[in-house]
Amino acid sequence: MGKAARLRRELAEGVRRRRPVRVVFTDVDYERGSRAHGKGVTPAPPEGWVIGRAGLVHAEWDGSELRFTGDELIEGIRPASAWIEALRPAQLVVGHGILTSDLRSAVMVTEVPDWLLARTVDTLALAHRFRGKQYPGGCNLSALATANLGESSKVRYPQWIRGLGDLGSPNRHDADPREDAVLVARLWQHMLTERALAWGTSARGALSGASGGSGPLDEQALAELTGRQCQVEAAQWRERFRFGRILHPTHVDANSFCLSRFHAAALPAPVQVRDVAERLKVGGEIPAEPVLTDEELLTACQYLGPLQHIEARERIAEGRKLTKLLRENLAWALWSITHRDWINEHWYWIRRGKQSVTAWHKVAEMNDEKGRICGRLGRLIA
Template sequence: MGKAARLRRERADGVRRGRPVPVVFCDVDYERGSRAHGKGVAPAPPEGWVIGRVGLVHAEWDGSELAFTGDEVIEGTRPASAWIRALRPARLVVGHGVLTSDLRSAAMVTEIPDGLLARTVDTLALAHRLRGKQYPGGCNLSALVTANLGVVSKIRYPQWVRGLGDLGSPNRHDADPRDDAVLIARLWQHMLTSRTLAWGSSARGARDRTSGGSGPLDEQAIAELTGQRRQVEAAEWRERFRGGRILHPTHIDAHSFLLSRLSAADLPAPDQVRDVAERLRASGEIPAETVLTDEDLLTACQYLGPLQHIDVRERIAVGRKLTKPMRENLAWALWSITHRDWINEHWYWIRRGKQSAAAWNKVAEMNTEKAKTRGRLYSLVG
């Protein structure tokens, strides 16, 4: 290999004359209460998911292997904007679904800098595009980790438990998001060192019932993975976000299409939601010392069902009053945001209730308390 060819190969692999490239791998966890779930319930689009916490894993890439240098978990107050701030110094940001869902959720409550998009790589979007199918089946993190690394480390649990309703994945709920960030890092490294990508099998309907396969990664794909070339989905992210579709050629989600045009950057101050919050503060339902920013108020909107979420944001955009049902649901969302400890305890006992009758008695007790609280809130804002 000649010197010029070797230099081109080194640049594609991310080698900078011996200087390692800093990379941040991220995984986002969402609040269960914000996502429409259950039998017969249409799922909420990512624009309606509330970011709960984010796991970050820091590493350096020398062209042949990763060296992990640190990690952190972002949680607590306003995790969406805190996550975006934490990513600003990063030379390269890698996530699985970071463009297709995570940044879509964050954009509804905080602004997304163009500079961040230019440095972001989404392994889900890249895998889906290279696979060339209509749907991203077989491209989720579990499938790719199994197909490429030969390990099964993301356990799935049944979502519906008779008598208890939708509990999601109770044991996964407590998983550290940094664990998945490490899996993303290992997958990213494998793609670069092997220059191949294998897909898992898919069983998404008759149109996409295919088995797994694999294919080589060309120089363009390697350049995208290492940040030497902007990923197509990142370069066109704002345009695709506005169109309600990040992955092509998947279908356009009507709810995403409408919500994406009512992001935090598109709206004035959400004074109607602040008015609801001030009523709760005046009555003592929200602690007097609690400071609610526009991000908090827009986050409360994400707890609503998709149609009501759209309606509230449209009313904020033109300054219209909120209806009684909107004020009531926002009141509960605002109370939940300002009483995280109670909400977390409630979910803790729900998860424990799957194995313990005593724990389920505690859930019933807390549900009674929840009903009383909601009744008080409704009387204040109705």
């Protein structure tokens, strides 16, 4: 039988042979110190979160079966741009919240290319649109995994513990982001094979006695999941980002709206922040080599609170000097970026402080040391 005849027979039988699609499932962890936690503290929008590391799980999808082929952990210097570059070989990139938070953080310090948006699938954004409610309650990864897979391996960590106060969820660093990436992969495969999606109960719904729900996925959703059609939220991402609003019809966050005007590509070189870094180098507080890039200097701005973050970027955009308070806080951020071992040790003892009085003594000692360091930094940049 000739090739043409064999192809006609396969088409007649409804058999479609596809080359496997290279899929990367990804999850991002953030530096806890960059996010606002605690009672009465204004939450920082994703534009103000610092990417700490990212987990990637590589796989191939042949239309019916998902085969895992490898994984990697992106960490170290400039993790935002390193993460985006690591996604380049993928034909399809899948993440839970990748459009709604991860890329919003990354674009503030590095470029988010069009090719990435064209290949990206956000299961959170899709689940939120599918559910059709104002807020994406019951659509977090843990809730969806429980509702669709019957169990969740995702560990939830409290931010506030009675008697210990605000811990800033530092325990998240105990989890490998590749574990959540695998959970995203299992959820994605389930949605395709079952052609349906179930969601959990939101906190608001639980109070009212409401339960979760489920429904079949339409052809558009299935086409978006497999990359045959660009996801709506990805196609409109840049336009929505300009207004601080990725999910519809959620409310516009004022801080997010202000910050979105000052993403990395919209700013000149952050010479004011570089001046702070140079003073710290001269004083021997941060290493002279390697030279900090614009990405690292803008990352330092993400460590600031939302209002200071906005002010710092506004001053960079307008070429104005930084205030003394901004210089002091940026000095600590730059010191943190260049002294990761000390910062990681600090979080190590904070995590263990819940069970150990000795650990809390160590935290107190390091906090005293932090005060002395900040004093030195303040004198250098005054």
